[in-house]
Amino acid sequence: MSTLIEYTDARPEVREVYDDIMATRKADWINNFWKALANDPATLRRTWESIKQIMAPGALDPLTKELIYLAVSATNQCRYCMASHSASARKKGMTDEMLGELMAVVGMANETNVLAAGYQVEVDEQFKSSH
Amino acid sequence: MSTLIEYTDARPEVREVYDDIMATRKADWINNFWKALANDPATLRRTWESIKQIMAPGALDPLTKELIYLAVSATNQCRYCMASHSASARKKGMTDEMLGELMAVVGMANETNVLAAGYQVEVDEQFKSSH
Amino acid sequence: MSTLIEYTDARPEVREVYDDIMATRKADWINNFWKALANDPATLRRTWESIKQIMAPGALDPLTKELIYLAVSATNQCRYCMASHSASARKKGMTDEMLGELMAVVGMANETNVLAAGYQVEVDEQFKSSH
């Protein structure tokens, strides 16, 4: 297990990121993921800056982005990521029904991905020109 | 590569599923995935019935479901699934901007999933009670 | 793409492995996987020796072992491995019906694996003592 860098022990460049995380999220604590990344301040900063930019509203709304994040995390079987991002998604409005349907799609997509590979299905000509 | 079962060569129980796929999708052709599954009619029927039920509107709208499907397929690096479901998603309204943002979230989620695992981050107590 | 080492160009220690592969498999050709591994003769020999030992009859018969191999290869979406091992499995008696049922189980297992992860299911006490 990696050492978790607490706020009080953190170097100024780490504290600066922690402060921005808490301000952006309107939260008064930092979750373990960032405390672990703080072992490598460059990765901490780059990852946080990227996430802040990527998860902001755009052509997709923030809740849809959280649902996509959860879909990836379930597929990768990342326990930490499921725990932290289902909390974020709930804050942004995800209901139990939405999570249930999300997991149904994710399960089915993983099943059909494997069936497509197992049956070695060739891409249809129609899809090649689909854009 | 598995044999693709064409409509004209298909047994009645396979044709029935093909007919339902085309009627549901308002399409006049069947893509290779189903023609491959038709080698095992029970799997063809069960998979189609499940997809039809799961992808229907519910707490999540059909486009959001297609985006989730794409997120899983990119994560699993399933070429066929990316090709076929990006076509479906476009039909349901996905724009280039939406796909761009989807891929940005998917890429970032895969990066942070691995960072969480690599740093062996423990789930925060706050998330355990988050529901 | 890696260079494929043909029999006529192969060093003696590579030829020796090629000869054993053809003799063991009662075949008169070497498939590309081995020709690629031959770039690193130590890996070629070790991999072949391990496969020969592992795939031999034991508590599980050779066909069951090939089915297990296919299950892993479909899950990993390894196109080459599906192509080469479905050929081996057919030689050992795999029928279309068996492949169909195999893929159905593999698809379902991939779906439920992801559901178990996504719902963050804890292992039941009963299973912990199941052995």
Place this chain on the structure above:
Amino acid sequence: MSTLIEYTDARPEVREVYDDIMATRKADWINNFWKALANDPATLRRTWESIKQIMAPGALDPLTKELIYLAVSATNQCRYCMASHSASARKKGMTDEMLGELMAVVGMANETNVLAAGYQVEVDEQFKSSH
């Protein structure tokens, strides 16, 4: 972690599935996987109906199907699935020797899948026409 729906708290449509699971398995308890899926009754029913159908005897016997299930679960590193399905497999006759050989094949298949990808091996012409 998702809430586990206990039998006494379950809605009638969930109890009906629970009853069928216990009857089919000749068991007097429900494992956590189903109690988690019960948060989404449609997924609970569809998943159970599919598993019941897929794992039934057919061209492959039920033990072989459990072995295939385990092969997928080990490959996906799904702890819950390994725990629950190794219990099922033992009930259907899996011995320690069989599990040992299964894991040997699964490990080797994961190794060779990656070698095939890493060396970017092209599918042999002979395999393309192998069916």
Place this chain on the structure above:
Amino acid sequence: MSTLIEYTDARPEVREVYDDIMATRKADWINNFWKALANDPATLRRTWESIKQIMAPGALDPLTKELIYLAVSATNQCRYCMASHSASARKKGMTDEMLGELMAVVGMANETNVLAAGYQVEVDEQFKSSH
């Protein structure tokens, strides 16, 4: 397949990134990965800036970083990534022997990862305090 944005058709903010890629790499062409990302200029810029920073010399030398990149790409069975990063690694000094040993370690690590999961091995107390 995504549209590839050629230099002559690219918007100024895309050209700027292309110019920096070519200058940094001392190359006179842009590979397809960047031309595809250019569909989403924000992702193009962020990804390139991150890669430039991460792959620069630091506590690990650039060749070691390329080897690590290749190890991940083989594990993920990403054909494009193997092709492009084995070219970069060769430029930085990777020999055939080094690639052979890399693939041997990668294959073995994938095998033992799965064995550890399949046998559900608990982390030793000694490793918990290993840092």
Place this chain on the structure above:
Amino acid sequence: MSTLIEYTDARPEVREVYDDIMATRKADWINNFWKALANDPATLRRTWESIKQIMAPGALDPLTKELIYLAVSATNQCRYCMASHSASARKKGMTDEMLGELMAVVGMANETNVLAAGYQVEVDEQFKSSH
């Protein structure tokens, strides 16, 4: 969880491998991975012999090999493997800075692998002839 075979309970052929592991590693204990594999002595021996051969100095030095091992283990999200191999890597000289940079490369490689797949990028002609 699989039974862990302790030295005192081990059969002679298992003890022989345990002795060689401790002698090679200059350690006076056996970690759980080997105690689990010992349930299948043939897999225990073959895996140990392979690892000993593969991880020995060659065209790549032992520390580089451990870094590659860690890159695979983080990508596969194998907790046990991260714990055991980060201990080995530290013994061979891995510093916190090196681990931080390793994880940055691994995270980025996982992100770009998925972007390459999601955008369905074709391999450039230049890379096909890159060897």
